[in-house]
Amino acid sequence: DAGVIQSPRHEVTEMGQEVTLRCKPISGHDYLFWYRQTMMRGLELLIYFNNNVPIDDSGMPEDRFSAKMPNASFSTLKIQPSEPRDSAVYFCASNQARAYNEQFFGPGTRLTVL
Amino acid sequence: QKEVEQNSGPLSVPEGAIASLNCTYSDRGSQSFFWYRQYSGKSPELIMFIYSNGDKEDGRFTAQLNKASQYVSLLIRDSQPSDSATYLCAVIPTADGLTFGKGTHLIIQP
Numbered sequence: 001d002a003g004v005i006q007s008p009r010h011e012v013t014e015m016g017q018e019v020t021l022r023c024k025p026i027s028g029h030d031y032l033f034w035y036r037q038t039m040m041r042g043l044e045l046l047i048y049f050n051n052n053v054p055i056d057d058s059g060m061p062e063d064r065f066s067a068k069m070p071n072a073s074f075s076t077l078k079i080q081p082s083e084p085r086d087s088a089v090y091f092c093a094s095n096q097a098r099a100y101n102e103q104f105f106g107p108g109t110r111l112t113v114l
Numbered sequence: 115q116k117e118v119e120q121n122s123g124p125l126s127v128p129e130g131a132i133a134s135l136n137c138t139y140s141d142r143g144s145q146s147f148f149w150y151r152q153y154s155g156k157s158p159e160l161i162m163f164i165y166s167n168g169d170k171e172d173g174r175f176t177a178q179l180n181k182a183s184q185y186v187s188l189l190i191r192d193s194q195p196s197d198s199a200t201y202l203c204a205v206i207p208t209a210d211g212l213t214f215g216k217g218t219h220l221i222i223q224p
Contacts, residue, residue, distance in 0.1 A: 033211065042216035043158070043202065056211055091157055102148075103212065105157035 004106035006092050012112045018080040021109045024073055025094030033103060034067055034077050035091040043091070049075065050097075082113045118205050120215035128223050133190040135218050137203030140184070146206040147179055149188045152217065153199045161201075162188065193222045 005024040013019055025032045033048040047057040052069045060067070064083070069075040079086055089110050093103040117140045127133040135149075146165055150158035162177040164170045164186065170177045176189040186205075190197055200217040207213055 043214040045211045045213070048211050059211075102160045102163065105159070108157050 004092055004094055004104055006090075006106035006109050008109060009107060010110050010112075012114065013082055014114050015083055016081045017113075018078065019082045019086075019111060019113075021077040021090050021092075021111070023075045023077070023092030023106060025075070025092070026104055027073070028096065029094035029104075030097040031095050031103075032069060032075050033093040033095075034075070035093065035105075036088045037091060037108075038088045046077070079111075082111075084113045087111055087113050118203055118213050118215035120201075120203050120218050122216060123219040124221050125218055126221045126223055127193050129193055129195060131193055133193045133197065133220055133222070135188040135190075135201050135203075135220065137186045137188075137215055138184055139186070139203075139205045139207075139213075141205065141207040141213075142181075142184060144184075144205045144207050147177070147186045148204040148206075148212065149175075149177060149186075150202040150204060150214075151199045152202055158202055190220075195222045195224050198222045 004026055007022045031050055034046040035043050036046055037043045044059055046059045047067045048055055049069045065079055067077045089108045091108045092106045095103045119138045149162045151161050152158045162175050164177040164179045167179050167181055174191045178187045198221050200219050202217045203215040204212040
């Protein structure tokens with residue numbers, strides 16, 4: 001299994017631009033999570049899906065952030081418009097339905113907003 | 115607000131010694147506890163999970179949980195330079211999402 005796949009691995013954009021991050025979870029996993037990691041705030045849960053349905057988006061910082069999961073093998077996290085304070089590493093993770101809740105993380109997308 | 119607290123370190127331990135990492139959590143209803151290891155520039159990977167009070171051992175790693183004190187720890191025996199990383203404590207306070215501490219940076223000195 002290839003593990004969780006994220007793209008792009010690095011993204012540099014200018015303030016005000018739209019940014020779309022992509023994730024392919026491990027096949028057969030029912031849950032998908034989006035996290036953001038910064039030095040100041042650590043690793044924060046943004047939103048998670050169960051069977052493609054958003055369950056909890058209370059961690060999404062602002063309306064500028066949106067996430068979708070159109071099918072079991074693909075999810076996107078969109079930031080529009082982007083701001084410099086959005087600069088962070090964004091991780092996607094997936095796991096099976098409450099096995100023992102081990103989450104498998106993707107390699108992350110390092111986002112820099114200038 | 116549900117919080118997970120860790121000493122950020124760095125925690126410096128000589129090679130071969132025992133490294134002790136600590137974590138406290140605020141939500142008394144938390145049921146599941148995890149330790150993740152994160153190397154610089156890499157993604158977190160699960161080391162241990164524990165659900166019940168007491169100790170759980172896996173090779174050189176031992177997780178300890180005390181729900182009354184809302185405290186969980188990770189012991190690494192016979193520390194190796196390859197253990198140098200940031201260790202993240204994570205808790206499931208309610209449903210499925212993990213709440214992470216900010217991590218402890220561990221340095222194993224050869």
